[in-house]
Amino acid sequence: MTNDDKFKINFTNKECIDILEAFYWGTKKICPYCNSENHSLRIIKNREINIYHCNNCNTDYTVLVNTIFQNTKLPLTKWFETILLTTQSTKKISARLLAHKICVTKDTALRLIKNVENFDAKEEFIQILEERTKKERIINDQKTRKTN
Numbered sequence: 249m250t251n252d253d254k255f256k257i258n259f260t261n262k263e264c265i266d267i268l269e270a271f272y273w274g275t276k277k278i279c280p281y282c283n284s285e286n287h288s289l290r291i292i293k294n295r296e297i298n299i300y301h302c303n304n305c306n307t308d309y310t311v312l313v314n315t316i317f318q319n320t321k322l323p324l325t326k327w328f329e330t331i332l333l334t335t336q337s338t339k340k341i342s343a344r345l346l347a348h349k350i351c352v353t354k355d356t357a358l359r360l361i362k363n364v365e366n367f368d369a370k371e372e373f374i375q376i377l378e379e380r381t382k383k384e385r386i387i388n389d390q391k392t393r394k395t396n
């Protein structure tokens with residue numbers, strides 16, 4: 249593994265959502281509009297994100313409501329990689345470099361950097377991300393060792 253791979257996240261979008269749900273909600277799914285826990289899961293085929301219906305205020309919501317990830321069209325892995333890249337390097341990463349590393353345009357990279365700067369639970373979230381990526385890496389290492 250090169251130093252450059254450290255920020256790489258190989259989760260599926262679904263796994264990213266699971267991580268965010270655990271991070272923001274723990275085991276309780278809470279409506280962002282009325283704080284009720286009374287919900288049903290909307291089953292929508294081929295959707296990678298869980299949509300919940302609040303039985304109290306009759307509104308649909310996902311874990312992304314009221315977070316920096318709300319309404320994003322980018323894969324969540326790119327957000328997660330931005331969070332890792334902007335916090336792990338000692339020098340502030342430029343939009344140009346970020347754009348190159350995670351394969352987005354410079355404008356998108358600028359927007360990502362600005363949004364991630366406003367992510368108030370960053371430290372906590374990074375810990376979770378690092379634990380997950382470490383675990384993943386160990387599993388992958390074991391897999392490659394077995395097949396070799």
Ligand SMILES: [Zn+2]
Pocket residue numbers: 279280281282283284302303304305306307
């Ligand atoms: Zn509600």
